[in-house]
Amino acid sequence: MGPARVSALDELLAAGVRVVEEGLSPGTSGNISVRDGDRILLSGTGVSLGRMRPEQVAVLDLDGRLVDGAKPSKEWPLHLAFYQRDEKHRAVVHVHSPSTVxxxxLEPWAGHSAVPPLTPYFVMRVGQTPLLPYRPPGDPGLGEDLRDSPWELRAALLANHGSVVAGTTLGEAVDRAVELEEACRITLLTSGHARRELDEVATAALARQWASPWGTRTPPPTLSAPRR
Structure with a gap:
């Protein structure tokens, strides 16, 4: 008999601990989710991710309606938007980690990415990360901006707010959130210096090799409006 399958709930609770251990989620900030079939398991409102308990998890349907569990984080539109953008997205991490905030x-480096290509790892593991307009936390427009962004993406910065990252698994989403925080830290450390950025040839080669979005646009899918 093979090893027992880890449940989506167990994965979510473990990912919450890791997000805190990686220094990405100060206090009760941030929220994480995982898609499990036709359900979305999302951390509840005001929850410390590192101490999240099963009863503090909200269960939503794919239209964003609460079907069971705790009151969801007010940032649920961000999570829903990523799941609506692409079927491959199965997990979402939204954090207020210091360097991404x-x-x-700052003013974005470029339209397609607020973060410059300073290391190959950022291009390979995260890819272009556009800056979305400022909206108050919990504003449904945050999800609309993400859902309708013309850029191919699996991560974005929210102006004066933080980051949101998606992955095919929770582990991949957390890995990308960690890499994005590091890329932002390096951006800040080199700001104001005569730094070398990867050129267009290098970034294009990395993007092709690692199937990572860079400098590419994609038309957003036609979707029904999210629940307000």
Whole structure:
């Protein structure tokens, strides 16, 4: 008999602990979710991710309606938007990690990515990360901006707010959130210096090799409006 399958709930609770251990989620900030079939398991409102209990998890349907569990984080439109954008997205991490917040307060490096290509790992593992317009936390427009962004993406910065990252698994989504925080930290450390960025040839080669979005646009899918 093979090993027992880890449940989506267990994965979510373990990912919450890791997000805190990686220094990405100060206090009760941030929220994470995983798609499990036709359900979305999402951390509840005001929950410390590192101490999240099963009864503090909300269960939503794919239209964003609460079907069971705790009151969901007010940022649920961000999570729903990623799941609506692409069937491959199965997990979402939204955090207020220090370096991503700091870079989200700066003017973006370019339209397709607020973060410059300083290391190959950022291009390979995260890809272009556009800056979405400022909206108050919990504003449904945050989800609309993400869902309708013309850029191919699996991560974005929210102006003066933080980051949101998607993956095919929770582990991949957390890995990308960690890599994005590091890329933003390096951006801040090199700001104001005569730094070398990867050129267009190098970034294009990495993007092709690692199937990573860089400099590419994609038409958003035609979707019904999310629940307000």
């Amino acid at each position: 700091a870079v989200s307060c």
